[in-house]
Amino acid sequence: xxxxxxxxxxxxxxxxxxxxxxxxxxxxxxxxxxxxxxxxxxxxxxxxxxxxxxxxxxxxxxxxxxxxxxxxxxxxxxxxxxxxxxxxxxxxxxxxxxxxxxxxxxxxxxxxxxxxxxxxxxxxxxxxxxxxxxxxxxxxxxxxxxxxxxxxxxxxxxxxxxxxxxxxxxxxxxxxxxxxxxxxxxxxxxxxxxxxxxxxxxxxxxxxxxxxxxxxxxxxxxxxxxxxxxxxxxxxxxxxxxxxxxxxxxxxxxxxxxxxxxxxxxxxxxxxxxxxxxxxxxxxxxxxxxxxxxxxxxxxxxxxxxxxxxxxxxxxxxxxxxxxxxxxxxxxxxxxxxxxxxxxxxxxxxxxxxxxxxxxxxxxxxxxxxxxxxxxxxxxxxxxxxxxxxxxxxxxxxxxxxxxxxxxxxxxxxxxxxxxxxxxxxxxxxxxxxxxxxxxxxxxxxxxxxxxxxxxxxxx
Amino acid sequence: xxxxxxxxxxxxxxxxxxxxxxxxxxxxxxxxxxxxxxxxxxxxxxxxxxxxxxxxxxxxxxxxxxxxxxxxxxxxxxxxxxxxxxxxxxxxxxxxxxxxxxxxxxxxxxxxxxxxxxxxxxxxxxxxxxxxxxxxxxxxxxxxxxxxxxxxxxxxxxxxxxxxxxxxxxxxxxxxxxxxxxxxxxxxxxxxxxxxxxxxxxxxxxxxxxxxxxxxxxxxxxxxxxxxxxxxxxxxxxxxxxxxxxxxxxxxxxxxxxxxxxxxxxxxxxxxxxxxxxxxxxxxxxxxxxxxxxxxxxxxxxxxxxxxxxxxxxxxxxxxxxxxxxxxxxxxxxxxxxxxxxxxxxxxxxxxxxxxxxxxxxxxxxxxxxxxxxxxxxxxxxx
Numbered sequence: 001x002x003x004x005x006x007x008x009x010x011x012x013x014x015x016x017x018x019x020x021x022x023x024x025x026x027x028x029x030x031x032x033x034x035x036x037x038x039x040x041x042x043x044x045x046x047x048x049x050x051x052x053x054x055x056x057x058x059x060x061x062x063x064x065x066x067x068x069x070x071x072x073x074x075x076x077x078x079x080x081x082x083x084x085x086x087x088x089x090x091x092x093x094x095x096x097x098x099x100x101x102x103x104x105x106x107x108x109x110x111x112x113x114x115x116x117x118x119x120x121x122x123x124x125x126x127x128x129x130x131x132x133x134x135x136x137x138x139x140x141x142x143x144x145x146x147x148x149x150x151x152x153x154x155x156x157x158x159x160x161x162x163x164x165x166x167x168x169x170x171x172x173x174x175x176x177x178x179x180x181x182x183x184x185x186x187x188x189x190x191x192x193x194x195x196x197x198x199x200x201x202x203x204x205x206x207x208x209x210x211x212x213x214x215x216x217x218x219x220x221x222x223x224x225x226x227x228x229x230x231x232x233x234x235x236x237x238x239x240x241x242x243x244x245x246x247x248x249x250x251x252x253x254x255x256x257x258x259x260x261x262x263x264x265x266x267x268x269x270x271x272x273x274x275x276x277x278x279x280x281x282x283x284x285x286x287x288x289x290x291x292x293x294x295x296x297x298x299x300x301x302x303x304x305x306x307x308x309x310x311x312x313x314x315x316x317x318x319x320x321x322x323x324x325x326x327x328x329x330x331x332x333x334x335x336x337x338x339x340x341x342x343x344x345x346x347x348x349x350x351x352x353x354x355x356x357x358x359x360x361x362x363x364x365x366x367x368x369x370x371x372x373x374x375x376x377x378x379x380x381x382x383x384x385x386x387x388x389x390x391x392x393x394x395x396x397x398x399x400x401x402x403x404x405x406x407x408x409x410x411x412x413x414x415x416x417x418x419x420x421x422x423x424x425x426x427x428x429x430x431x432x433x434x435x436x437x438x439x440x441x442x443x444x445x446x447x448x449x450x451x452x453x454x455x456x457x458x459x460x
Numbered sequence: 461x462x463x464x465x466x467x468x469x470x471x472x473x474x475x476x477x478x479x480x481x482x483x484x485x486x487x488x489x490x491x492x493x494x495x496x497x498x499x500x501x502x503x504x505x506x507x508x509x510x511x512x513x514x515x516x517x518x519x520x521x522x523x524x525x526x527x528x529x530x531x532x533x534x535x536x537x538x539x540x541x542x543x544x545x546x547x548x549x550x551x552x553x554x555x556x557x558x559x560x561x562x563x564x565x566x567x568x569x570x571x572x573x574x575x576x577x578x579x580x581x582x583x584x585x586x587x588x589x590x591x592x593x594x595x596x597x598x599x600x601x602x603x604x605x606x607x608x609x610x611x612x613x614x615x616x617x618x619x620x621x622x623x624x625x626x627x628x629x630x631x632x633x634x635x636x637x638x639x640x641x642x643x644x645x646x647x648x649x650x651x652x653x654x655x656x657x658x659x660x661x662x663x664x665x666x667x668x669x670x671x672x673x674x675x676x677x678x679x680x681x682x683x684x685x686x687x688x689x690x691x692x693x694x695x696x697x698x699x700x701x702x703x704x705x706x707x708x709x710x711x712x713x714x715x716x717x718x719x720x721x722x723x724x725x726x727x728x729x730x731x732x733x734x735x736x737x738x739x740x741x742x743x744x745x746x747x748x749x750x751x752x753x754x755x756x757x758x759x760x761x762x763x764x765x766x767x768x769x770x771x772x773x774x775x776x777x778x779x780x781x782x783x784x785x786x787x788x789x790x791x792x793x794x795x796x797x798x799x800x801x802x803x804x805x806x807x808x809x810x811x812x813x814x815x816x817x818x819x820x821x822x823x824x825x826x827x828x829x830x831x832x833x834x835x836x837x838x839x840x841x842x843x
Contacts, residue, residue, distance in 0.1 A: 057606035155487050159509070159824070261600060262672055265825075273493065359672045360600025362825040363509060422671060 026119060033116075038108050042293035043073045048345075049352045056356045076286075083282035088153070091279065096151030100280070100287035103144030107294040110137035114301045115207045117311045117336030118320045119329070130206035131183070134302060135176050138257055141295065142168040145276055148288070152279035160275025163265050163363055167256055170370040171263075175253035177378035178246045182239050182306050184385050186212045189399060206302070210310035213238050214317060232317020233309075240307035242407045245414045246381060247307040249374055251347070254299035256370070258292055261355040265363055300347035304340060313339035373421060384409075484512060489827070491520045497594065497831070498838030500812075504819075504827070511827060514819045516812060521842040529802040534560050534634060534769045537799065542628040544804055545840040547590050550583035550619070551782045553632035556802070558713065559778035559789035560634045563771040571759045572636040573715040578649075578752040579622070579631065580780075585656070585745040586615040587783035588696075588738040591835040595735060596667055598832035599676050604666055611659050614652045621645055634769055636762020646753050653746050660742060668739070677732035681818050681830035684729055691814040694807050695785025696741065697834065699725045700733035707781035719751055731833035738835070768797050784808050784835060806840035 047062070047070065054061025062069035087096065113130045142165055149161015187202025189212055203209060214232040240247045256263040265275075277288050304310060316339065319332025361369070385406065392402045485506045491499035499520035505513040525544050529537040541556045542549035554576050561568065568576070593608030616626040621642055623631040631638050667673050683693070688701040698705055707713070708721045724740040726733035773795040779788035785807025792801040811834055819827055 053602065057603050058610055059606060155485065261602075264600065356603050357666070358601065359596065359667075359670065359676060360825075361672055362676060362823060364823065365675055 030119075034111050035108075037116075038111055038294055038297070039290070041297045042290040043077065045293045045296060045348055046076075046289070047073045048348070049355070052349065052352050053356045056353075080286040081283050085282045085284060088279050090153045092151040092153060094151075095147045096279070097284075099144050099147035099151055100284040100291075101144075102147055103141055104287045104291045104294070106137040106140040106144075107291045107298065110134055110298050111301075113206050114298065114305065115210065115310065116340050117316070117333040119333045119336075129204060130209075131176075131179055131204040131306075134206075134298070135172070135179075138175075138295070138298070139168075139172055141257075141291070144291075148280070149276040152276065154279050156273045157276045157278045160265075160278070164259060164276060166363075167259075167263065167265060167366060167370075170367055171253045171256035171374075174249055174370060174374035174378045175257060177375065177382065178250040178253065179306060180378075180382050181243050181246045181385050182209060184382070184389075185239060185242060185403075188389055188402065206305045206310075209239075210305055210312065213309045214312045228318045229314040231321075233312050233314050235309065237403075238307065238309040242403055243307070243381075243385075243410055244407075245377070245410055245417055247303060248414065248417075249378055250303055250307070251299075251350070253374065254303065255351065255354065256366070258295040258299055258351075260292075260296065260351055262358040262360050263366060264360060265366060296348055296351055297344065300344040300351070301340070303347055304343040308343050310343075311336035311340040373424060377417060381413075384413075487824075491517075497836055500831075500836065500838055500841070502815075502827070502831075504824075506824065509823050509825075511819050511822055511824065514816045514827075516815055518809075518812070518838070518841050521838045523843070525843045526802055526804060529556075530799055533797050534771065534799065537802070538632055538634075539628065539630045541804075542630065543839060544806065544843055545587075545782065545784065545787070545808065545837045546627070547837050548583045548587040548783045549627065549629050550579050550631065551587075551780065551787060553629065554580050554714075555778065555780045555782065555787045555789050557632040557634050558780060559776060559791040559802075560769070560771055562778045563774060563776045563791050563793055564634070564769075565772075566635055566763060566765075568636045568714070569760045569763060570715075570757045572761050574752050574756050575637050575641075575761065576632070577715040577719060578749055578756070579619070579637075581745045581748045581752065582615050582618065582649075584783045585742050585749075586612045588742050588745070591738055591783075592663070592667070592735065592742075595832040595835075598828045599673065601667065601673070604663060607659065607663055607666075611656055614656065618645070618649055618652060621648070633762055635765045636760070638762075640761050646756070649749070650753060653749055657746055660739075660746075664739065668736075674732065676825075676829055677730065677735060677833070678728070679730050679732075680822065680826050681731045681833060682729050683814065683818060687814070687817070688729075691817070692810045693785070693814060694810065695782070696724075696734055696737040697785065697811050699723065700737045701729040702727040707779055707786055711779075713778075713780060715752070719748060719755070721748065731829050734833040734835075770795060770797055771799075779805070782807055784837065784840065785811060804840075804843055806843060808834075808836045808838075808840040809843075812836055812841055 050072070051061040051069070062072035065072040065075045087093065110133075113133050145164040145168070146161045149157045149159075149164070152158070183202050183204050185202075186209055190201050190203070203212070213234070215234045215237045235241075255261075259265075277285055280288065313335065316332050316336040319328045319335065324332070388406050388409065389402060392405060397405075487504045487506050488501065489504060490501035501517040501520065503515045503517060504511050523543065525540055528540050532540065538553050538556055541552040544552050589608040589612045593605035596602075596604030619629055619631075620626045622645060623629045623638060683697070683701045685701045685703050688698050688703055693701070694705070702725060704723055704725045706721065706723045708716045709723050722744055724737050724744055726737050771791075771793040773793060775790070775792040777788055777790045779786050781787075786805065787807055788805035790801070790803035790805065791799060794800040815831065815834065818830055822830065
């Protein structure tokens with residue numbers, strides 16, 4: 001009895017202290033805002049896509065529901081919730097019903113490692129395995145897609161599901177490899193003047209990587225205005241300047257990961273009706289779409305955090321410094337969220353822009369691009385970064401020189417990459433092979449038909 | 461074996477390479493499918509994603525237009541021709557009216573001929589705009605189709621001002637046309653053509669020269685000239701294979717005797733060439749419209765004919781260069797008010813028959829690319 005009372009008392013105390021502790025409050029605020037963000041972000045993006053594509057295509061987009069068409073997606077989701085959930089006769093029921101959840105869950109889970117501001121970030125953002133956790137979560141998506149393709153018992157769905165599996169697995173590799181360069185940069189920079197951490201030990205925690213892009217050496221030290229602007233806001237140290245090629249490759253892989261144009265083969269409307277979502281209707285269909293747009297947000301957020309400095313912007317670090325009052329802290333965090341979300345949505349805008357511009361690749365061209373161009377390039381980048389560091393370190397140059405030289409070389413590499421890709425697409429696609437095809441076809445039919453390539457009016 | 465037959469035509473696969481045998485799959489594409497441009501049904505045998513065999517099944521849009529024509533007086537039949545190739549009604553009407561005129565041995569006045577040329581070229585532009593736009597959509601580009609439909613809307617509005625109807629125009633008459641231009645119509649037409657030229661330049665930047673578009677279309681669906689002639693292809697499909705055959709040039713009819721046409725020929729013979737020929741024909745169409753407006757003669761728009769038109773006993777074949785190819789009407793009259801037979805030689809129908817030959821050995825994605833480049837209109841295939 002006594003022991004139980006003590007135990008209960010201490011548990012109660014712990015519970016009481018736990019609930020009213022600052023950590024728990026942080027967790028609660030963050031958790032709620034994340035959950036709200038994941039779902040509303042998908043809805044906002046769907047509306048934004050329809051509006052922006054509308055403008056690009058010289059039309060209006062949704063205008064009737066709500067002011068300026070703002071409630072269109074809300075109305076759509078309401079309609080889809082009320083719709084009948086139709087199952088075709090011959091489906092594999094358990095697989096079919098589970099697939100949307102398997103697709104959607106990892107999307108929500110992946111948000112756990114994305115920090116929005118110094119304060120609004122789940123405990124997961126600090127865990128040491130940030131990037132690996134994100135990669136793992138984004139790989140689980142493919143299972144949902146295959147389940148949908150298989151469970152629908154429809155040939156279009158099956159082809160869509162299998163295409164998607166091949167595509168997502170192939171693009172997973174360059175996606176991971178393109179992030180390795182950033183991790184290498186952190187391990188080089190750790191411990192050097194102006195940077196945090198212990199020398200030689202980098203980080204794959206996303207929050208840490210954001211910190212690495214905010215150098216503590218800023219100009220105007222001591223002048224309040226410049227302090228406010230530049231403390232923690234050092235765009236010249238953002239990793240996209242050092243590794244421009246990698247953010248582009250990451251972004252391309254992100255397009256493929258999320259099945260967006262020009263890599264939207266799994267749901268290629270003109271070929272496969274709707275790919276793996278052909279047999280879905282109602283809310284299960286909507287879950288796939290919410291998942292896709294959620295995925296889009298994640299890809300953009302990760303790119304923001306790893307390459308574009310995350311939440312860093314004028315005022316954030318200054319206002320959230322340890323000594324500031326609570327009101328300033330809140331303001332600083334709100335500013336951080338605004339910076340982060342606007343950077344991420346800028347990248348989402350590029351998603352939409354790409355979609356309204358480019359046609360779709362063919363499946364084999366897609367695979368060629370991943371295996372012959374992206375993977376060698378990303379692997380080469382890992383070696384290249386290490387090599388440059390070894391050479392410059394051996395020459396005794398400081399880290400800032402390493403960053404500058406690596407950046408310059410990478411920008412040159414970017415130009416080279418674009419040149420190589422344009423040459424390679426010309427060579428590997430059938431444009432180059434067309435004369436040979438023509439010759440072989442001409443030889444095949446030459447015996448059957450009398451030779452007469454042109455007909456003039458006099459002959460007729 | 462069917463599989464080996466298909467393999468022979470796959471470019472890039474080495475002869476005798478050992479492959480794992482898998483089960484062939486029968487995929488039924490259409491008649492309700494987003495990219496078969498109407499109600500074409502393709503029954504395809506697939507080996508993985510490679511097409512081994514393909515059978516087009518047609519007839520889902522059969523409305524018996526030829527039979528309807530036999531049961532209508534000649535003037536009443538013109539309206540039904542609109543629905544044959546529903547993307548270029550004006551050209552269908554020109555063919556039908558022209559066939560009856562040839563049977564009767566009459567010639568429309570010069571102004572009517574120029575009006576026919578002008579509206580015919582505008583219709584050709586409209587039809588090619590749809591072809592190019594939906595081709596972009598087939599390849600996954602969303603924007604071209606909306607831009608081209610916007611431009612086509614201008615042509616539709618001009619037709620509405622001209623004949624009161626956007627689509628089923630019912631504008632041609634045997635011996636001329638129904639109405640003269642409304643006031644200021646030609647001015648509006650010129651303004652539209654200027655705008656269209658700008659829009660076309662924009663459209664070219666979107667598709668032509670795009671790496672992905674090139675990769676999807678170049679070298680895909682190759683038709684060599686002999687094959688094209690053997691299968692009776694006409695129109696842009698034939699000219700894309702390097703055969704310089706255009707009825708407007710080789711057998712000029714009506715105002716084309718006075719207005720020379722620059723024939724658009726490409727040598728490549730692939731999907732890209734077919735796309736390019738259509739684009740060039742749009743540019744050429746804009747030029748021809750301008751020429752027609754400049755040279756538009758005065759005078760009557762129609763000759764007087766009987767109300768109950770009775771073409772003399774006999775038969776005739778009259779063909780024009782429609783947007784899809786040679787659109788011919790084989791007209792047999794028994795001397796009565798109704799045609800005894802009016803056979804429509806639809807270019808889409810004839811062009812369709814090369815499809816299985818070309819598809820063999822290509823991927824499913826290429827099926828859409830090739831089918832789109834044919835620019836089939838099922839209304840004309842099934843009639």
